[in-house]
Amino acid sequence: MELTVESKDYLTALPAELLYSIFDYLVPSHQPDNAFHPGIPKPQPLHELGKLLYVSQSLHSHVNSWAEHFHRAHQSTMRLRLTKTINARQKRFYFHKVQKWASRHCIFCGKTSRRSAILASSLKCCAKCDKQRWPEKITKTDAKAEFDLRNHQLQPHLHPRFAHINGLPRVRYGTYFTSNIATTMFVRSDVKRLAEFIHGDLVTHKQRKKAEAVERERRRAERGMRR
Secondary structure: OOOOOOOOOOOOOOOHHHHHHHHHHHOOOOOOOHHHOOOOOOOOOOOHHHHHOOOOHHHHHHHHHHHHHHHHHOHHHHOOOOOOOOOHHHHHOHHHHHHHHHOOEOOOOOOEOOOEEOOEEEEEOOHHHHHHHOOOEEEHHHHHHHHOOOHHHHOHHHOOOOOOOOOOOOOOEEEEEEOOEEEEEEEHHHHHHHHHHHHOOHHHHHHHHHHHHHHHHHHHHHHHHHO
């Protein structure tokens, strides 16, 4: 009796159009805590699409064909020389050509940039495009003050006592350096959803906090009068 079953390659059996859609989703990746470890040397990780190059000859061909298609679709941004005919060697290394360009230019406007997008660290992105593409970012300081949240609520994975709490809404964030200080930025809508999960209605919560502050001040004044 045969005990082993040969696995089927479902990925390469997909039509090219569907593979290209999958590859599009693999372009951005994110390491949100990069700015917290500036002194630790990190080898440049192999891009997810780069890994697929070594899976099979078929995927190697598909990834490079996708890269050529990406180049043609974004020629106005990339401004790389586009030839009508491509020889076999050029086609074989097309992904590396596109990746090299993407490592030195803003992925959105094409200007030279070494700056990474705050919320998509694998993409190079100038400050102007970052603000346009992700307009609702909020700093940790503002998130805590405006929505009455604590560090362990915003980033429970960084606090051992709270790392295993389940059910909290996910808050997307990224880090970057400004004035030589590591700064954390969150997606505002995610922070609001987390605050509503913890506090309930935010208007009611703010009114309650304000009333509590007034009461504390009244008691403090009473104690001062008794002295």
